[in-house]
Amino acid sequence: MHPDATFRMDEDAARAFVRDEGFGMLFATTPDGPRVAQVPVVSAADGTLRFHLGRRNAMTPHLAGATALFVVQGPHAYISPRWYDTGPDAVPTWNYVSVEVEGIVHPIDRMGLREQVDAMADRYEAEPKWSVAGMDPRKADGLFGAITGFELVPTAWRGTVKLGQNKPAVVRDRVARALGDHPLAAWTRGA
Numbered sequence: 001m002h003p004d005a006t007f008r009m010d011e012d013a014a015r016a017f018v019r020d021e022g023f024g025m026l027f028a029t030t031p032d033g034p035r036v037a038q039v040p041v042v043s044a045a046d047g048t049l050r051f052h053l054g055r056r057n058a059m060t061p062h063l064a065g066a067t068a069l070f071v072v073q074g075p076h077a078y079i080s081p082r083w084y085d086t087g088p089d090a091v092p093t094w095n096y097v098s099v100e101v102e103g104i105v106h107p108i109d110r111m112g113l114r115e116q117v118d119a120m121a122d123r124y125e126a127e128p129k130w131s132v133a134g135m136d137p138r139k140a141d142g143l144f145g146a147i148t149g150f151e152l153v154p155t156a157w158r159g160t161v162k163l164g165q166n167k168p169a170v171v172r173d174r175v176a177r178a179l180g181d182h183p184l185a186a187w188t189r190g191a
Helices: 009-019 108-126 136-144 169-179 182-188
Strands: 022-028 033-040 048-055 067-079 092-105 147-162
Touching: 009 022, 009 067, 009 092, 009 147, 033 048, 048 067, 048 108, 067 147, 067 182, 092 182, 108 136, 108 147, 169 182
Parallel strands: none
Antiparallel strands: 022 033, 022 067, 048 147, 067 092, 092 147
16 A cells, blocks of 8 residues: 555545445465455455355465455546646646455355355345345355355455645645546545
């Protein structure tokens, strides 16, 4: 994450960001080299992240007990030095919101996997909500035979909210206006 402490996100905010985004990239080292998988996660109250992968995913057989890094990327954008309106010596940058969660991965049993899938559907489904209980039991069995559930128990949370907090408020306001309706504009206004 960004080395400037001005841009650090506290752990509570990082947890909320991951919970609200619900999707990111899981990085791990395997005997075949580094791998990444895009996964939806369900956050537990203690910060544990539950997710699932296809049983045939190249990472799946190597995750039990592995140290992994889960990254959630929020809004980001190129920031032109012209937007600062502070003279010719300004340089371009990239502002962004991002969280890294480092932790140890453990497999979860089939009941835990079902709970993860149902919790994910409950969070994102509109009424009437889909659930595993509504599936034909044989099809549900096939679904759960094709995926594997895991949980990442965090050992570190690292969040960055790089929005020009090191610039005067008037400059951040100009940047937010220049961003227009880009999602990063609202974050910048709140910085």
